[in-house]
Amino acid sequence: MKKPIIPRVLLAAGMEKTDVFYATGLDTPDPFVLVKAGARLHLVVSALEASRAKRVCPKAILHTPGELFAGEPGGARRSYADQIRAVLERLGATGITVGSWFPHGVAEALRAGGIVVSLDPAPPFPGRAIKTPREIAFIAKTQRAAVAAMRRAIAVLREAEIRSDGRLQWNGRLLTSERVKAEIERTLLARGCSAEGPIVASGSQGARPHDTGSGPLRAHSPIVIDIFPRDQRTGYWGDLTRTVVRGRATPEVRRMYRAVRAAQALALSMVRPGVESRAVQHAVEQFFTDEGYPTRLSPPGRESGFIHSVGHGIGLDIHENPGLRNEPGRLRAGNVVTVEPGLYQPGLGGVRIEDTVVVTPDGCRILASLARTLEI
Template sequence: MEKLYTILKNENKKLDAFLHVGESFHNADMYYLTKFLMSGKGIYILTLKCKETLIVPHMEVDRAKRESRIQDVRSRREYENKNNKELNQVLAQFLTKEKLQSIAVGYDFSVFVADSLREKGFDVVPVKDPVRKIRAIKTQNEIEKIKNAQRAGERAMELAVNIIKKSEIKNGVLYYKDNILTSEYIRSRIEHFLIDSFCEADGTIVACGAGSANPHWQGYGNLSANEPIIIDIFPRLKHGRYYADFTRTIVRGSPKKELIEMYDAVLKAQNIGFENIKTGVTGEEVHNAVCDVLEMQGYDTLKKSKDITEGFIHSTGHGVGLDLHELPTLGEKGLELQEGNVVTVEPGLYYKNLGGIRLEDMVVVTKNGCRNLTSFEKKLIV
């Protein structure tokens, strides 16, 4: 963890160690630091002498020694006593024995535990997002895992689009194999496919019609002809733990002229986003370029007004990795992009009387541009 060590050294504070606590199924920082999956709370410590220690529940010690990337694995029992087996007791005992006084923690560290340590005489110093900053720059191995998740997502998208393409239109409603085609059915087929592809799938969006004007509406009920269907798939590798993310909007039938114009505008805006991404450019600059294109075509954006409820009503993109949404951000106050960032580019337009149009690809930031990790076709009418 040389990068974490460097960040802590550059804090210009008299620190002895960095401390992170949590399980690792949902705490991406803990998994990143240890490469070990555990449901119980573990304790990760990096000293300013560049020594790493992992303290885990006693039953996890042997497995942690085999599976984690940490060489020094210890049991919580070493620091518990009969009267107190609480986390703050374990931490205090460890820090005392190791003669560590000033401890850096992330902003999401437990206030209760921090206060308890301070009461015992330790200095607890909050540091903003030290691990997330490191996670934002992906290695080639991480990029390959994200690509694998994206390939699974694209195959699931192909399945969904083909079902919709084969559907029949009866009285404005889509039918598949003599049954009304629903958001729930398409979502079920997508998620079952992803599970069979060794991915986790939860929250897949299949939103049709006016409801698709809400960007995060999952979608329920019948799928209609001539109306936009937004399909947003974000699988996570079950074993690799990395996410992917992409979106397509399709119409079965004949969309209104306004929807076709919206689709063309969003596609143009996305391409401008791609053109502006490179090392050294800020996420805010990319977002502003996307907003400018949409505004020139007559659509409202958040850059123009923070009060809008229709038009382009969200940021242009976000980082993807062990979390679905992580650093960096392509939006207001988005910071400088760095080589190795993996981000989505997902402009959209949303109107309550028409529905929504969104296109989302995932790219890797390079020195002089970006490389698209998404290969699925963009076609409105199927």
């Protein structure tokens, strides 16, 4: 007897939205239901989106609330749980699986209506981790926009004058993190990308890896610039980081920079099919320890050394699988990951260098190259 198919149900909202976009190519302002029954996809979209859904995802079986509840009062405004139950009735299914990010309220409403809801933490579309040539081209295009924006940011810093008080001045006004970020954002928008909170963090701000930076920029101090745009048409992300000093870096910052650059070279040399993610993480951690930079994760807010993973997958999400971190799993050709070791010293600042690479059959390839130069 053939084993019955238990549908996987997703809601195009929150953390599930990109999985649904990956499967359907449909992006809408309001959430909609995706029911994956074996190889068949069922979409429940509003009448406002039906014609577009049919064009964008012709392989899907299309439903609208009005069609599912034809003749019933208020049919077009039925809840997501009601919509899912209606599709399940047509499939003859009484149970579903959902992922870890599926809305709890919808799951409870389904259970209250007699549907068996089981958790399946596995990715609904594991193929997302292996990028197609088309996806790699999309990410490379976004990464080239990031390179253009980084070049603009560095050009502004290079043009800036060093005032007697050590602060930077550009075009007759104090140069701030906000002004450099505005130049980054303009450059990205001109290339069809949205600027998703770039980081321009100077001095001690750079010791906090996700501090976006604020206020005046100073000479002779490390400035961490992290740019992660999203292409407005394709939805694919890029990610790029450089650390620069306008003027002369201190001996300790130069030493940190040399260590980070060497650590990135080490990680890049290891990225290839079959390599365990955690092997790259462990190698970089050990390298920094041997260089005299042990990791200290306490007290909270005063962490120092290498305090994050070597890198993360990137695609329709800025952070996705696979990662270069302390976890099992081996890299495969077609994975796209960042390689971004960094060192952080409270009170002094941070140094991080990041490139985005695609795993190739015999190693990896940087998707958009940019020189690594500390002093400008």
